[in-house]
Amino acid sequence: MKSFKNHISLVIALVSILFSLQVFTIVERSIDAYKENLAQNYSLVVVSQKTLQKKELLDKITTLASIEQLSPDNVIKKLNTGISKKNKELLKVTLPKFYKLQLKIYPTPLQLQRLQKELLRYPYIVKVETFSNTHDTTYKLLLLFKNVIFILSLSIVLVTILLIFKELRIWQFKHNERMSIMGLFGAPAWLRSAVLFRLAIVDALIAFGISFVIFSYFSSSAWVSEQFANIGISVIVFDKVYDSLIMLGVSMTVSVLLASFIVLGHKEEV
Amino acid sequence: MDKVIIAQNLSLAYSKDETIINKANFSIDSGSFVFVTGASGSGKSTLLKSLYGALKPIEGSLVVGGVELCGISSKKLNFLRRHLGIVFQDYKLVKEWTIEKNIMLPLIINGYEKSITQSQVDSLLKHVKLQHQAGKYPLELSGGEQQRVAMARALAHNPILILADEPTGNLDDYSSQLIWNLLEGAHEQLKTTVIVVTHHIPETIKIDYKHYHIEFGDIHEVV
Numbered sequence: 001m002k003s004f005k006n007h008i009s010l011v012i013a014l015v016s017i018l019f020s021l022q023v024f025t026i027v028e029r030s031i032d033a034y035k036e037n038l039a040q041n042y043s044l045v046v047v048s049q050k051t052l053q054k055k056e057l058l059d060k061i062t063t064l065a066s067i068e069q070l071s072p073d074n075v076i077k078k079l080n081t082g083i084s085k086k087n088k089e090l091l092k093v094t095l096p097k098f099y100k101l102q103l104k105i106y107p108t109p110l111q112l113q114r115l116q117k118e119l120l121r122y123p124y125i126v127k128v129e130t131f132s133n134t135h136d137t138t139y140k141l142l143l144l145f146k147n148v149i150f151i152l153s154l155s156i157v158l159v160t161i162l163l164i165f166k167e168l169r170i171w172q173f174k175h176n177e178r179m180s181i182m183g184l185f186g187a188p189a190w191l192r193s194a195v196l197f198r199l200a201i202v203d204a205l206i207a208f209g210i211s212f213v214i215f216s217y218f219s220s221s222a223w224v225s226e227q228f229a230n231i232g233i234s235v236i237v238f239d240k241v242y243d244s245l246i247m248l249g250v251s252m253t254v255s256v257l258l259a260s261f262i263v264l265g266h267k268e269e270v
Numbered sequence: 271m272d273k274v275i276i277a278q279n280l281s282l283a284y285s286k287d288e289t290i291i292n293k294a295n296f297s298i299d300s301g302s303f304v305f306v307t308g309a310s311g312s313g314k315s316t317l318l319k320s321l322y323g324a325l326k327p328i329e330g331s332l333v334v335g336g337v338e339l340c341g342i343s344s345k346k347l348n349f350l351r352r353h354l355g356i357v358f359q360d361y362k363l364v365k366e367w368t369i370e371k372n373i374m375l376p377l378i379i380n381g382y383e384k385s386i387t388q389s390q391v392d393s394l395l396k397h398v399k400l401q402h403q404a405g406k407y408p409l410e411l412s413g414g415e416q417q418r419v420a421m422a423r424a425l426a427h428n429p430i431l432i433l434a435d436e437p438t439g440n441l442d443d444y445s446s447q448l449i450w451n452l453l454e455g456a457h458e459q460l461k462t463t464v465i466v467v468t469h470h471i472p473e474t475i476k477i478d479y480k481h482y483h484i485e486f487g488d489i490h491e492v493v
Contacts, residue, residue, distance in 0.1 A: 184362065185354075186348040186376075186380075187348070
């Protein structure tokens with residue numbers, strides 16, 4: 001029970017830090033996946049006086065994924081009020097060309113403005129429709145969501161760090177006495193602090209283990225997958241190699257730093 | 271006879287304007303048993319602290335076991351402390367360790383093998399009559415029992431010098447007698463130098479000893 005109490009406070013603090021970091025990572029991945037999804041469904045419409053050189057444009061503007069000419073038939077159909085076949089053909093030739101431009105990425109409003117300017121530099125391009133109102137709203141919503149989650153995660157991390165500092169004072173008090181006694185019998189610094197570092201490493205491993213189990217469960221949960229599927233994206237909730245290494249690294253760093261602060265702050269009794 | 275402690279013009283103080291020991295000169299022979307007495311606040315414990323390097327001299331020279339303590343590095347101090355056995359008035363036992371592990375401490379620090387460590391601890395536990403309490407924690411023992419554990423810890427690694435600060439200050443007669451017997455035994459059988467800081471020299475002591483008295487910052491031998 002005593003040993004459990006020694007571990008629990010730091011373990012809880014470490015788990016909450018790891019939890020916040022991983023939740024932020026998941027949100028970031030979801031937003032990226034959603035942006036990719038949006039990019040697939042998002043396109044610009046360009047009106048040109050002559051046929052566009054697709055290859056040239058694709059080479060010069062790297063964000064463009066594809067250029068597709070839109071058929072003028074729909075427009076002509078609307079004007080189909082007693083126009084002869086000959087005039088219809090003439091109209092087809094004289095009407096400006098409409099193109100649908102798809103992008104590789106979901107652009108920021110600034111990227112979109114730049115792209116529009118770049119396209120309008122071609123003298124034969126007379127209009128670029130970016131549907132910026134719809135785009136801006138969606139983009140800002142995503143940004144807002146990301147920022148809210150970031151602030152939330154940061155707040156949790158900050159509060160936890162404050163809790164860890166409080167815990168540090170308790171540890172300092174608890175371990176100072178033992179370290180001083182060991183020092184009085186000539187224990188070198190590494191031996192005096194060995195117990196502390198062992199405790200810190202064990203706590204880091206326990207916190208990592210708990211977080212690993214929680215996120216492994218989430219990543220295999222049908223409910224979680226369903227939530228992502230509902231918005232048409234697929235996200236890696238927990239990468240068992242990459243995310244595990246990050247979690248283990250953060251957990252170890254925080255607890256070893258904590259132990260180091262105590263060792264550095266240790267003053268021998270006189 | 272070799273000197274285990276040599277002090278020349280030794281001055282000790284916690285702050286510069288309040289000297290506790292003032293330019294003291296004394297030496298202690300190896301293998302001797304020494305009592306240091308003095309009134310409360312005279313500087314007995316301060317002197318003892320300086321002998322194990324917890325308080326650095328502000329002036330003069332202090333050599334313990336051939337090691338000069340003025341300006342000593344922490345590495346050298348650790349080395350010296352590994353050859354000392356210290357008994358404190360407040361026991362200074364590690365509360366979260368069993369008494370067995372507390373006694374083991376100097377043996378672990380000195381890098382003794384596990385088998386030697388265990389047999390030495392078993393033997394010491396018998397000497398201090400606590401063999402049935404090996405797995406208990408310090409706070410589960412009485413003050414007298416805790417001081418016996420501290421005594422066993424001080425003897426565990428056969429130190430060259432035992433420093434005891436009021437070792438029987440708050441103890442019952444039984445524990446006090448046991449502590450004195452152990453200190454006498456270490457002195458007689460192992461030829462260990464023993465320095466005891468105390469208010470009163472016990473009447474039951476059977477061995478020859480030297481007596482130093484501290485008064486007004488001065489240390490002098492009582493003949």
